[in-house]
Every structure is written in structure tokens, then in C-alpha cells.
Amino acid sequence: MTFINRRALGLLAAGSIAALMASTAMAQEKRVIAVSIPAATHGWTGGVVYHAEQAEKEIEAAFPNIDVIVKTSPSATAQVSALEDLAAAQTLDALVILPFTSEELTGPVEQVKANGTFIAVVDRGLTDPSIQDLYVAGDNIAVGANTAKWMAEQLGNEGKVVVLRGIPTVIDDERIQGFTDVMKDTNIEILDIQYANWNQDEAFTLMQDYLAKYPQIDAVWANDDDMLLGVLEAVKQSGRSEIKYALGGNGMKDVVKMVMDENPMTPISTPYPPSMIKTAIYMVAGQFTGQAPMRGSFKLDAPLITPENADQFYFPDSPF
Amino acid sequence: MTMAQTLPIPGSAAALPTAAAPALRTVALGKAYGPITVLSEVGLDVRAGEIHAIIGENGAGKSTLMKLLSGHVQPSAGHLEMAGHRVGFADAAAAEAAGVVLVHQEILLAGDLSVAQNLFLGRELTRRWVVDDREMNRRSARILSAIGAHCHPSDRVGSLPLAQRQLVQIARALLEQRKVVIFDEPTAVLANDEVAALLAVVRGLREQGVAVLYISHRLDEVEALADRITVLRDGRMIGTWPAAGLSQRDMAELMVGRKLDMLYPPKRPAPSAVPVLQVSNLVVDHGAVEGSFAVHPGEVLGIGGMIGSGRTELFEGLLGLRPAQGRYILNGKEVAHRSVSAWQTAGLVYLTEDRKGKGLLLDEPLAPNLTLQAMDIVHGRLTLDRRKESTALEQAVATYDIRVRSVHLDAGQLSGGNQQKLLLAKVMMTDPSVVIIDEPTRGIDIGNKSQIYDFINQLVRAGKACIVISSELPELVGLSDRVLVMRAGRIVAELSGDQVTEQNVVYAATSGSAQAGRKTA
Amino acid sequence: MTTSVLTEAAAAPRRFRWADMGPFLALAIVILAGVMLNSSFLSGTNIANVVTRSAFIAIIAVGATFVISSGGLDLSVGSMMAFVTGIMILTMNRLEPSMGANAILVGAGVGLVVGALCGLLNGLIVTVGKIEPFIATLGTMGIFRALITWMSDGGSIPIDRALREPYRPVYFGNVLGIPFPVILTLIVVLIGAFILYRTKYGRRCMAAGSNAEVARFSGVSVARVRTTAFVIQGICVAVAAICYIPRLGAATPTTGQLWELQVITAVVIGGTALRGGKARVWGTVAGALILEVIANLMVLSNMVSEYLVAAVQGVIIILAMLAHRFIK
Structure with missing residues (x-):
């Protein structure tokens, strides 16, 4: 549990509301924790799947009376079907879910809860927050804001930056909002913000175009580390030397490694770690085994990953 | 030309004072596309309760006239009148609303419905x-x-x-009550009994007082059916005559504007006794069609029978275009591996009945069409030789008298007759010893017909063998030295010499178990 | 009398058709618009970037020109590209310790074979299995995409660091100032044009797409022609993969995503008929360039909101097709 930062743990304690009922009597019974997450279609979800499967192995090894079932789905509709199948096949003691979309999954999750299942929601909250017993999420606004603060400080509140954004979603909007809100109070000019769909290739292309369009760029922010890799390649090809920083976000292992190696262009990153799914699964397992109350909302902060703390965020075996 | 002068004065009937206003009349009707006039000064009248035939060679303007009458095309000169009132049809739907309908020559139906x-x-x-x-x-x-x-x-x-x-x-077309019904080559794809049924339908319309316009290349049908006949030639109306006064020969000569030679070439001396192709126990489509036959050098072998009797299927099977098995000896050698290209190499080619669907690439120019089946002939060391290809095309255009404005046209822009000649040129590229022609003159005009007959004649005179599958009895009888008649997927009769008559073919094709001729495959 | 007229006609030069020039005119107009909208558009770097980038789509689209003109369709090219890329990187990484930089050559060879086999698979499903190309390749599209996702665990498959530098010039290098991918594209297009316009196979391809029955009745094995077209497509995908890997040095589950649509769009803008029978290889290249130039202009000009970029691209593509029709 080292990857939960202190503030989150504090929240965890402060947010506990009620003790789990009759937990001692049921201690010997088999507990089923279902985990429903998106399929690994790109880097970040790949990380989610990896961490969920790690959690499954570790928890089942440590607590023989807990059965963790991980189910991945390629789309929101498939996830709804998966929920129905999971609930129909066995009695679920707890459901840990990273919903594709809030709107579409709220109803189906409510159905599962009606059978007395403990509901833990990760990353994207449900439309009706009263359904979720436990909510673990990263802070997308903080991802953008913290990066912007660091960048503004390093540039001395002066300069020109370009931004690459992902796919039009709430996550993307929040990160961009966090970033631009901070930059408004500085003399830094945001030259351009365009979509590159969280895709390396498109980020490479877009960065090439930015370089052609703007003769002077002081820093680049790609709101996801996958895109950052494309950006770095384009910058390298152009041979342009005025670009001081190219930053990403998400905590991709290649980028965390660059931070560890004290890369001058990418000295920091901001986590939005896929490992939050593991956090949530452990918390749910904890209340079944240790009778530790685990209710409430837990927002993981987005502290800067620096060369000093990078090893906490580095999972060399994870695909992300 | 002399013929026309001996006939009644054209158009005199229209002047009869007692006649009621015609159901449909055209006044100085004409059509031009840009500078090209395709039809001019047509003054046609069609009366209720008559069958009025329109004849003319391909390109004479028949189709354009029909499209003008049925609203598919707008006239650039003149106008239409119905029952004495001037009318104009903005489109085909307007014409149909007014009671004028065209039965198209091409089949325009949705196959999946x-x-x-x-x-x-x-x-x-x-x-x-x-x-x-x-x-x-x-x-x-x-x-x-x-x-x-x-x-x-x-x-x-x-x-x-x-x-x-x-x-x-x-x-x-007949689903609703009509005033004028226009048939464009309705019998082109029908077999004889079906033609008879159709002619009865047309006569029935006449009884009901419908004005029928009837376009056909089959002059025997026109003779049997029409009350009056209008002849078009080169976009002009030559005249209208009562049918009673015209023989088929008269009609043909009015159409072409000159005396015709004998349509069918004279029969040749007896062919050689040794067959060039011998087919034994050919079984096609798992037994639906079967046959054994032989054909000799210098012989035209006719294949008769009704449509659906398995004639086309038998030969598509022979070519390996349908599942089939059998034993074949060509030029004294057994042909083992059958496919269109293997047969072609061995010296046998097949010219399909379905010119547009299976014969030519309508969206491609003439040259690729010509050489598609014999690319090796125009192939250089590494690539297709464009120069050889255009030389081959020039030769084919000259040899087969393919009339085109430009050799860069697509095949689909040629008239039916020229398409058929191009198709002939295409299969003849490799100089085969046996040529199978399925429906050699379907839907083409009389001038092109006689050229194709001449060509078949030259072919067999040169010692080749030709198999002709035809639904047109005069053609079958006029061309063939010997005729095999098929019924229900089997060869039921072989006629030769004096036995080759229309009556014998019809009898063999239909007699026996009366409706057995309709095959299910 | 007719013969003299006809030989005259036969000797007449082929008429110039504006319709054939459509894609090139469209490209010229788009470039002109680019020059007027932004001065940096014409800069050497920008032009080189745009042309180099379009190489992948152009190379794959040359293969698609074969498939489409022979009457097929291949939706799997984007996924196949990712799959082939993954296989190549894994092969190269495995061989690097023993072979050093030569692993790149062997890996590229393996890629070409795998690409050809993937194409063969598509071709056989379509011709022997007699399944509509749309459905068959939709199926293999899912298969290839899942395979690369599985191979990468949803993350990425990076190429060995030791191979990055020796391999880099294949995308970033140039010969006499011409970027290497552009040269590769030219070679592929020349070979493609040669096969399509000069050889028997090209003729048969066109015949099979124009009317399969006519081809069959003319002794052309339509199944063989179409299968071969799919194999050519697979090889083109592999060639694109060879020059794609050094760009970012990794294969991910999003590699080549939706490229199939760009490829088909390039082919159709280029004047090849989607129903088959007409192949325009050079037009295809113009089509690929048009797509890439439009995307470039969207970023360079400040006229379009980032939210509306896709809409403007769609409108331009439809306008290009309409212009094409009206020129006819």
C-alpha cells in the first residue's frame, strides 16, 4: 500500500462512516469481490488491467477466504452486460468498478447494490453518488494545475507554451481546465491547444505542425504520457533547442524512468496512476479481513513525481 | 428504293377524314443532342385498337422515339398529341399517369424482391x-x-x-389500364412457346381498344402481329404502311434502304467425316443436363430447343464454367484439364449469350476487352505491349467491321451489333478450331446479322467447326448443316440434310411429354 | 470504306480527360489554400514533414488500390499494420543480442513474410471461404487488433535501445535531401503502377473488379487474382511498418488505429472506383497527400476551432469528391 500517499490515507481514516456489520460471524465464509474494468485498449487501461490482476493474485494468496474476479469489457454496453453476468452467476459481496461512463453505468450498478453488494467506484464517479459506498479517484484538475504551477515557476511566469489534449472526455476537459486556470494568472501565453487523441502517432504529427507554425516555443505539455513520447520524438527530429520542457502526465513507466534518470527536458511528471484500482481493491479486501471501515470518498492527490520520489511510482513489470 | 415506290403512299391513312383523332400522334417530333440530330420530323399516329409496329436498323432512332413518347426524354422539336389534344410529359411518371407506358427492352427488376x-x-x-x-x-x-x-x-x-x-x-406495365402500350423488343429473350403467349397478350390489348406500339427485329412477328408498320431509317421516318401489303423481305429492304442479298449464306459442301471435337457423356450440374455429340471441320452444328432446355448449361459445363464431367477429344487429343483458358489453348472457344453480363467489360475501352482472353499475344518480354495491342485492335476493327467513332470509347458505348462483333473478335484472337456461339445475333439489327452470318460461313469454309446455339428458328435452320435439339436437359433429336426444318425443330423441342421442356435447374 | 475511317480513329491520340486530373487539381487547390493561409506552410521543413508523414497511408493505399480495383475491400490494414509492427519489433529485439544491427534486416524480412501471410489469410477467407470482403476483413481487423493488444498487454512494445540509432535513418534519414520514406513510397508506387498498368496481372485485376463474370468467362481465375491482391496489400502494409517503426520505436494497441478509413478515403479521392474496375495509383498518392495536407492546414491556420477540425476535414473530402463528379 505504499503507493497511497499520506493525504489519501488521512482521508481514508477521516472518511470512515460506519463499521461493517456482522463481519466476524462471516469471517470464515468465502467472500467474493468482483472487479469490472475497461479492457486494455491503450496504455493507461493496460495499466489498470495489470494492477487489478496483481491485486487479485496478492489478495487471494494472502487471504484464502477472499475470491477476486476480474472482468474486462471493451465498451460501456459490454460492461453493463458483464455486470449482469457477474451478479447472476454468484452472490457478490463487493463490486469494484471503473465505469466507462458515469451516465450509462449508474443504473446497472444500482441494480447490483440492491442485492446488498458493497459498491466501490474508481476514477469516474456515478451520477448518483449515494450509490457508491467507497469512491477512489485521481484528481484530474490537479494533474493539470500542478503541472502548470511547476512549469510557470520554472519559466519564471514568462514564455510561450503549446498543449496537446486527448479525446474529448471529462478527464481531458478537467486536466485542460486545471492547466489553463493556473496559466491565466501568469504571463505565459498558451499558443495552441489541439486534440491528438492520446495517441503517439498523432501527437508526433501535431507536434511537427506546432513546430512549423511557431518559431518560438518554450515548453510543451501533453496531457498524457503516451502523447509525450510522440512529442519528444518530433522535438528531437526538429533539432530545435529553445524548447526547455516537454511534460506529460499519468505516470507511464517510461516517463517515470526518464524522471528517475533526471532527464533535463522531462524532469517531472504528474501521476494519475492506474494503480488506483489496486488501492480500491485492497481497501475493499481490508474491510472483509480486518474489519477496517472503508466508506467514503478518497481522492488521490497528484503530487509531482520527482527524481527523489520516482521509485514509488515505478512499476517496471507493468505494461504502462 | 424501287420497292417503296410500288407501295401505297406513306401516311395516307392519317388523312382519312372519318378516322377519330388518334390515341397518340407526333407532330414534327425531333430530338438533338447538342449538334447531333438523332431524330427529326417524325409524324407518327397510333390509333386505339391497333398494333402499330416500328421497324428500323439499330441506330435508326427507334429507341429515341420510344423514349420521347413515354416521357423518358424530352423532344427538342415538335410535340405530342393525345386524342387531338397537345400534351407534354415531364417524365415517365407523367406519361404513365396519362396512360402511356413503355415496356423496356432491358430487364429492370430488383432481383432480390x-x-x-x-x-x-x-x-x-x-x-x-x-x-x-x-x-x-x-x-x-x-x-x-x-x-x-x-x-x-x-x-x-x-x-x-x-x-x-x-x-x-x-x-x-399492364397492371393498370393503359391507353398506349409501347413494347421494345419484348421477345428478344423468349423461346417460341413464350413468344406465342406474349403475342396473344398483345392481341388481347388490341381487343381492349389499347393502342399498341411494337418494336421488334423479328420481322416474322411483325408480319404476324401488326396492323400498320412504320419504318425509320437514319433518324427519319420513311413512312407508314398497312401491314397486309408488306412481306418480310419488303420490310427488310425498307429498313436498310437497299436490296438485300440472301440473308443466309448458301450451305457448303459436306463436311469432313472425322470429327474435330468429340464429347462423350458430358454431365452438367450433377445430371440436370447431359449430352454426347461430335462436330466436324467445315460444319455448322446448330443447337435448338426452348430457352431453359439446357443448351447454354451444356456448353458452359463443357467449358468448365459449371460443375461437370465427361470425356473430350479435340483434334485427336484427349483434353483432360478443363477450364476456359485450357480449352482456348487446345483450340476451342465459347462466345456467351449474355454479351453485357458475361462477355464484355462495358466500362473499359475496346483494347482491354479485345485482348482480355489472349493477353499473351500482345505481350512483350516483360509487359503488355501497347503498340501490339493497338495494332491488334485496328486489325479486329477492320476484319470484323466494328463501327466506332473512336477506339477510345468504352465497350458499353457501342451498339449491340458492334458489341457482338467485338466479342467475336475477342474470342477469335487465338485462332481456334472450334467456335461455340450462343445466340449469335440476339438483339442486333439485320445489317449486322447478315455480317455475322457471313463471318460464320467464312469460318467453316476455312475448315473450322462452328456450334451455333439459337432460339431464332430461321437462323438455326438457315445456318446449320446439322441440328441437335434439346429438351429438358437432354439431346432428344438430331436433324441433318433435308430434315433441318423449322417444323422438325419445333416438334422435337416440344413433343413427347408436353410440358417436360421446362427444366428445373 | 469504313476501314479507312477507322484506322484514322485508331491512330488518333487518346483524348485528355479532365476527370483523370481531378485528384491532382484538388491537391493543387489544397496546397494553394495552404500557401494563402499560412506562410510557414511552404517552409522546407513543413513540406518535408507532411510528405514524409503521408508515406504510411500512401504505401498502404497503393496495396488498397489493388484490392479495391479487383473488387475487394480490406478493413484490416490498420490493425494488420500494428500486428506486423509488433511481430517485427519482437523479432528484432530477440535477435539483437546475437546479430546486432543486422537484426533490423532480418526483422524487416520477417515483417514482409508476416504481412504477406496476413494478406493471404484475408484473401483466402474472401475467395475460398466466399465471405464478403467487408465482413471477412472486419473479422480479421478485430483479430489483428486483439493480437497486438495481447502481445503488448495493452501497453507498448518498444524496440531495443541498441537498435534505435542504427534504425532511425529509415524514417528520419534522407538521400540527396529527399526523406527516405518518400523515396520508399515512390518505389512502391512505381512498382504498383507498373504491375497495374503494364502486366497481365494488372489487366486481370481490373477485369475481375469491373465484372467478375466476364473475367470468369474469359478464362481469368477471379479467386486467384483477388487473393493475390490481398497478398500485395499485406506486403504493402509490411513495407509501411518497416519505415514506421523507427519513427516512435514502439508498437502500441493504438498503432494504425482507423488508418483503414484514411486509406480507403485516399484511394477513392484518388479516382479509384470503390465498386472495382478502375485503378488510379498516382491518384491514390495524391489522395493520401490531400488528407495529410488538410490535417496540417487545420493546425497551421487559426481559423477552425479545435472542436470542429474533423467536421471541416469531412466537408473538404466531400467537396473534393463532388468536384470530381462535376468535372466528369
Whole structure:
């Protein structure tokens, strides 16, 4: 549990509301924790799947009376079907879910809860927050804001930056909002913000175009580390030397490694770690085994990953 | 030319004071596309209760005239009158609303829909917003039986034989009461018994007082059917005559504007006794069609029978275009591996009946069409030799008298007759010793017909063998030295010498178990 | 009398058709618009970037020109590209310790074979299995995409660091100032044009797409022609993969995503008929360039909101097709 930062743990304690009922009597019974997450279609979800499967192995090894079932789905509709199948096949003691979309999954999750299942929601909250017993999420606004603060400080509140954004979603909007809100109070000019769909290739292309369009760029922010890799390649090809920083976000292992190696262009990153799914699964397992109350909302902060703390965020075996 | 002068004065009937206003009349009707005039000064009148035939060579302007009358094309000169009133049709729908309908020559039906769905396509009957299939099926059955079609309203059109599809198309035109019905080559794909049924339908329309315009290349039909005949030539109306005064020969000469030589070439001396091709126990489509036959150098072997009797299937099977097995000896050698290209290498080619669907690439220019089957001939060391190819095309154009404005036209822009000649040129590229021609003159005009007959004659005179499959009895009898007649997928008769007559062919094709001629495959 | 007229006609030069020039005119107009909208558009770097980038789509689209003109369709090219890329990187990484930089050559060879086999698979499903190309390749599209996702665990498959530098010039290098991918594209297009317009196979391809029955009745094995077209497509995908890997040095589950649509769009803008029978290889290249130039202009000009970029691209593509029709 080292990857939960202190503030989150504090929240965890402060947010506990009620003790789990009759937990001692049921201690010997088999507990089923279902985990429903998106399929690994790109880097970040790949990380989610990896961490969920790690959690499954570790928890089942440590607590023989807990059965963790991980189910991945390629789309929101498939996830709804998966929920129905999971609930129909066995009695679920707890459901840990990273919903594709809030709107579409709220109803189906409510159905599962009606059978007395403990509901833990990760990353994207449900439309009706009263359904979720436990909510673990990263802070997308903080991802953008913290990066912007660091960048503004390093540039001395002066300069020109370009931004690459992902796919039009709430996550993307929040990160961009966090970033631009901070930059408004500085003399830094945001030259351009365009979509590159969280895709390396498109980020490479877009960065090439930015370089052609703007003769002077002081820093680049790609709101996801996958895109950052494309950006770095384009910058390298152009041979342009005025670009001081190219930053990403998400905590991709290649980028965390660059931070560890004290890369001058990418000295920091901001986590939005896929490992939050593991956090949530452990918390749910904890209340079944240790009778530790685990209710409430837990927002993981987005502290800067620096060369000093990078090893906490580095999972060399994870695909992300 | 002299012929015309001995005939009654053209158009005199129109001046009769007692005649009621014609059902449809054209006044100085003309059509030009840009600077090119395709039809001019046509003054045609069609009366209620008559069958009025329009004849002329391909390109004479028949199709344009029909399209003008039925609203598919707008005139650039003159106008139309119906029952003495001037009318104009903005489109085909307007013409149909006024009671004028054209039965197209090409089959324009949706193959995946049922017969009834096709008949009512675009004018579906509904009951409370829901299509009323029962009523449409009922009415379809009625009209189908009235015109002697053998199909059922729920049959899928795509699964019907060509002839039945043609009848469905006619049924569609006759679904509502009409004042003027225009038939464009309605019998081109029909076999003899079906033609008879269709002619009865046309006569029935006449009894009902409908004005019928009838276009056909089959002059025997025109002679049997028409009350009056109008001849078009080179975009002009030559005149209108009562049918009683014209023989088929008269008609043909009016069409071409000159005396015709004998249409069919004289029969040749007896062919050689040793067969060039011997086919034994050919079984096609798992037994639906079977046959054994031989053909000799210098011989035209005719294949008769009704459409659907398995003639085309037998030869498509021989070529390996359908599942088939059998034993074949060509030029004294056994042909083991059968495919179109293997047969071609061995010296046998097949010219399909379906010129547009299976014969030519209509969207491609002439040269690729010509050489598609024999690219090796125009191949250099590494690539296709464009120069050789255009030389080959020039030769083919000259040899087969293919008339084109430019050799860069697409094949689809040629007239039917020129397409047929191009197709001939294409299969003849490799100089085969046996040529199988399926329906050599379907839908082409009389001038081109006689050229193709001449060509077949030259071929066999040069010692080649030619197999001609034909639904046109005069053609079959006029060309063939020997005729095999098929019925229900089997060869039921062999006629030679004096036995080769239309009566004998018809008898063999239809006698025996009367309706056994209709094959299911 | 007719013969003299006809030989004259036969000797007449082929008429110039504006319709054939459509894609090149469209490209010229788009470039002109670019020059007027932004001065940096014409800069050497920008032009080089745009042309180099379009190489992948152009190379794959040359293969698609074969498939489409022979009457097929291949939706799997984007996924196949990712799959082939993954296989190549894994092969190269495995061989690097023993072979050093030569692993790149062997890996590229393996890629070409795998690409050809993937194409063969598509071709056989379509011709022997007699399944509509749309559905068959939709199926293999899912298969290839899942395979690369599985191979990468949803993350990425990076190429060995030791191979990055020796391999880099294949995308970033140039010969006499011409970027290497552009040269590769030219070679592929020349070979493609040669096969399509000069050889028997090209003729048969066109015949099979124009009317399969006519081809069959003319002794052309339509199944063989179409299968071969799919194999050519697979090889083109592999060639694109060879010059794709050094760009970012990794294969991910999003590699080549939706490229199939760009490829088909390039082919159709280029004047090849989607129903088959007409192949325009050079037009295809113009089509690929048009797509890439439009995307470039969207970023360079400040006229379009980032939210509306896709809409403007769609409108331009439809306008290009309409212009094409009206020129006819």
C-alpha cells in the first residue's frame, strides 16, 4: 500500500462512516469481490488491467477466504452486460468498478447494490453518488494545475507554451481546465491547444505542425504520457533547442524512468496512476479481513513525481 | 428504293377524314443532342385498337422515339398529341399517369424482391399504413395468369429464367389500364412457346381498344402481329404502311434502304467425316443436363430447343464454367484439364449469350476487352505491349467491321451489333478450331446479322467447326448443316440434310411429354 | 470504306480527360489554400514533414488500390499494420543480442513474410471461404487488433535501445535531401503502377473488379487474382511498418488505429472506383497527400476551432469528391 500517499490515507481514516456489520460471524465464509474494468485498449487501461490482476493474485494468496474476479469489457454496453453476468452467476459481496461512463453505468450498478453488494467506484464517479459506498479517484484538475504551477515557476511566469489534449472526455476537459486556470494568472501565453487523441502517432504529427507554425516555443505539455513520447520524438527530429520542457502526465513507466534518470527536458511528471484500482481493491479486501471501515470518498492527490520520489511510482513489470 | 415506290403512299391513312383523332400522334417530333440530330420530323399516329409496329436498323432512332413518347426524354422539336389534344410529359411518371407506358427492352427488376413486390414497386398497396401483401399477391396472380406467365407472385425474381422475368416486366406495365402500350423488343429473350403467349397478350390489348406500339427485329412477328408498320431509317421516318401489303423481305429492304442479298449464306459442301471435337457423356450440374455429340471441320452444328432446355448449361459445363464431367477429344487429343483458358489453348472457344453480363467489360475501352482472353499475344518480354495491342485492335476493327467513332470509347458505348462483333473478335484472337456461339445475333439489327452470318460461313469454309446455339428458328435452320435439339436437359433429336426444318425443330423441342421442356435447374 | 475511317480513329491520340486530373487539381487547390493561409506552410521543413508523414497511408493505399480495383475491400490494414509492427519489433529485439544491427534486416524480412501471410489469410477467407470482403476483413481487423493488444498487454512494445540509432535513418534519414520514406513510397508506387498498368496481372485485376463474370468467362481465375491482391496489400502494409517503426520505436494497441478509413478515403479521392474496375495509383498518392495536407492546414491556420477540425476535414473530402463528379 505504499503507493497511497499520506493525504489519501488521512482521508481514508477521516472518511470512515460506519463499521461493517456482522463481519466476524462471516469471517470464515468465502467472500467474493468482483472487479469490472475497461479492457486494455491503450496504455493507461493496460495499466489498470495489470494492477487489478496483481491485486487479485496478492489478495487471494494472502487471504484464502477472499475470491477476486476480474472482468474486462471493451465498451460501456459490454460492461453493463458483464455486470449482469457477474451478479447472476454468484452472490457478490463487493463490486469494484471503473465505469466507462458515469451516465450509462449508474443504473446497472444500482441494480447490483440492491442485492446488498458493497459498491466501490474508481476514477469516474456515478451520477448518483449515494450509490457508491467507497469512491477512489485521481484528481484530474490537479494533474493539470500542478503541472502548470511547476512549469510557470520554472519559466519564471514568462514564455510561450503549446498543449496537446486527448479525446474529448471529462478527464481531458478537467486536466485542460486545471492547466489553463493556473496559466491565466501568469504571463505565459498558451499558443495552441489541439486534440491528438492520446495517441503517439498523432501527437508526433501535431507536434511537427506546432513546430512549423511557431518559431518560438518554450515548453510543451501533453496531457498524457503516451502523447509525450510522440512529442519528444518530433522535438528531437526538429533539432530545435529553445524548447526547455516537454511534460506529460499519468505516470507511464517510461516517463517515470526518464524522471528517475533526471532527464533535463522531462524532469517531472504528474501521476494519475492506474494503480488506483489496486488501492480500491485492497481497501475493499481490508474491510472483509480486518474489519477496517472503508466508506467514503478518497481522492488521490497528484503530487509531482520527482527524481527523489520516482521509485514509488515505478512499476517496471507493468505494461504502462 | 424501287420497292417503296410500288407501295401505297406513306401516311395516307392519317388523312382519312372519318378516322377519330388518334390515341397518340407526333407532330414534327425531333430530338438533338447538342449538334447531333438523332431524330427529326417524325409524324407518327397510333390509333386505339391497333398494333402499330416500328421497324428500323439499330441506330435508326427507334429507341429515341420510344423514349420521347413515354416521357423518358424530352423532344427538342415538335410535340405530342393525345386524342387531338397537345400534351407534354415531364417524365415517365407523367406519361404513365396519362396512360402511356413503355415496356423496356432491358430487364429492370430488383432481383432480390418477389414478383409481386416488383410489380408494385413504388406503388405499393397499403391498408392502414401497412403494406397489403395479400391484396398485391392476389392482383399479381391475376395479371400473371392473364399474360400467360408461369411464375408465382411470391417467387424471387432473381431465381426466375430470363423469359419469365421479361413477362414480369410486361405484367408490371399492364397492371393498370393503359391507353398506349409501347413494347421494345419484348421477345428478344423468349423461346417460341413464350413468344406465342406474349403475342396473344398483345392481341388481347388490341381487343381492349389499347393502342399498341411494337418494336421488334423479328420481322416474322411483325408480319404476324401488326396492323400498320412504320419504318425509320437514319433518324427519319420513311413512312407508314398497312401491314397486309408488306412481306418480310419488303420490310427488310425498307429498313436498310437497299436490296438485300440472301440473308443466309448458301450451305457448303459436306463436311469432313472425322470429327474435330468429340464429347462423350458430358454431365452438367450433377445430371440436370447431359449430352454426347461430335462436330466436324467445315460444319455448322446448330443447337435448338426452348430457352431453359439446357443448351447454354451444356456448353458452359463443357467449358468448365459449371460443375461437370465427361470425356473430350479435340483434334485427336484427349483434353483432360478443363477450364476456359485450357480449352482456348487446345483450340476451342465459347462466345456467351449474355454479351453485357458475361462477355464484355462495358466500362473499359475496346483494347482491354479485345485482348482480355489472349493477353499473351500482345505481350512483350516483360509487359503488355501497347503498340501490339493497338495494332491488334485496328486489325479486329477492320476484319470484323466494328463501327466506332473512336477506339477510345468504352465497350458499353457501342451498339449491340458492334458489341457482338467485338466479342467475336475477342474470342477469335487465338485462332481456334472450334467456335461455340450462343445466340449469335440476339438483339442486333439485320445489317449486322447478315455480317455475322457471313463471318460464320467464312469460318467453316476455312475448315473450322462452328456450334451455333439459337432460339431464332430461321437462323438455326438457315445456318446449320446439322441440328441437335434439346429438351429438358437432354439431346432428344438430331436433324441433318433435308430434315433441318423449322417444323422438325419445333416438334422435337416440344413433343413427347408436353410440358417436360421446362427444366428445373 | 469504313476501314479507312477507322484506322484514322485508331491512330488518333487518346483524348485528355479532365476527370483523370481531378485528384491532382484538388491537391493543387489544397496546397494553394495552404500557401494563402499560412506562410510557414511552404517552409522546407513543413513540406518535408507532411510528405514524409503521408508515406504510411500512401504505401498502404497503393496495396488498397489493388484490392479495391479487383473488387475487394480490406478493413484490416490498420490493425494488420500494428500486428506486423509488433511481430517485427519482437523479432528484432530477440535477435539483437546475437546479430546486432543486422537484426533490423532480418526483422524487416520477417515483417514482409508476416504481412504477406496476413494478406493471404484475408484473401483466402474472401475467395475460398466466399465471405464478403467487408465482413471477412472486419473479422480479421478485430483479430489483428486483439493480437497486438495481447502481445503488448495493452501497453507498448518498444524496440531495443541498441537498435534505435542504427534504425532511425529509415524514417528520419534522407538521400540527396529527399526523406527516405518518400523515396520508399515512390518505389512502391512505381512498382504498383507498373504491375497495374503494364502486366497481365494488372489487366486481370481490373477485369475481375469491373465484372467478375466476364473475367470468369474469359478464362481469368477471379479467386486467384483477388487473393493475390490481398497478398500485395499485406506486403504493402509490411513495407509501411518497416519505415514506421523507427519513427516512435514502439508498437502500441493504438498503432494504425482507423488508418483503414484514411486509406480507403485516399484511394477513392484518388479516382479509384470503390465498386472495382478502375485503378488510379498516382491518384491514390495524391489522395493520401490531400488528407495529410488538410490535417496540417487545420493546425497551421487559426481559423477552425479545435472542436470542429474533423467536421471541416469531412466537408473538404466531400467537396473534393463532388468536384470530381462535376468535372466528369
